Amino acid sequence: MSRSPELSRHPQPIDLDAPLHRKAGPTAHALRPVERASEALTPQACPAPCYLTNNEAAAFLRLSPRTLEKQRVIGGGPRFRKFGRRVMYALTDLEAWAGERSFETTFDPEYLDRHPGAQHDEQ
Template identity: 50%
Template sequence: MSDTPPNLPPRFLRTPEAARFLGLSGRTLEKHRYFGTGPAYRRIGGRVVYSVDDLRAWADIGIKHSTSDPGQDDLMPRADSAIARSRR
């Protein structure tokens, strides 16, 4: 018997689990999904799910190496999103 685990399919998390994974509230993640600023998601059987890889990729957009790094890659609403238009 091998000590390596078998190849498993990608893990999908529902909104509460995905939010905990990212350190956000479920409501914040829902708002990101509504405004189109959040991680990629899927609907499977009528439920919203996120892949761990997509959550990591979205979080990596905000990687900084110092406080003086430019803010162009901050996780902010897209310029054409409803929330960005409401802030004008």
């Protein structure tokens, strides 16, 4: 009779925060760290069109997922795609949207055009 190899009595611990074990849905807290979104979602890591979920896109932009949801309804947010019921954001669209919002100063004419509340009344 052959002996089976002895199995370790202490298996490696399970990381319940790993994406494999994380529950889907709006259970993640806004202030909870995300799975190294800045490292994992670089353009070099996504050779072809790389699509992110709402939560991943929010983590990439450091926004609340709810902010992106509101911007999809109201407008003004990054371009998104619908695959059935799933909403996805292309990484290139997120980078382009963020790039459109870069300004030198608050007195930049482009900034004043986009933010009419920033203009001061000259009396």
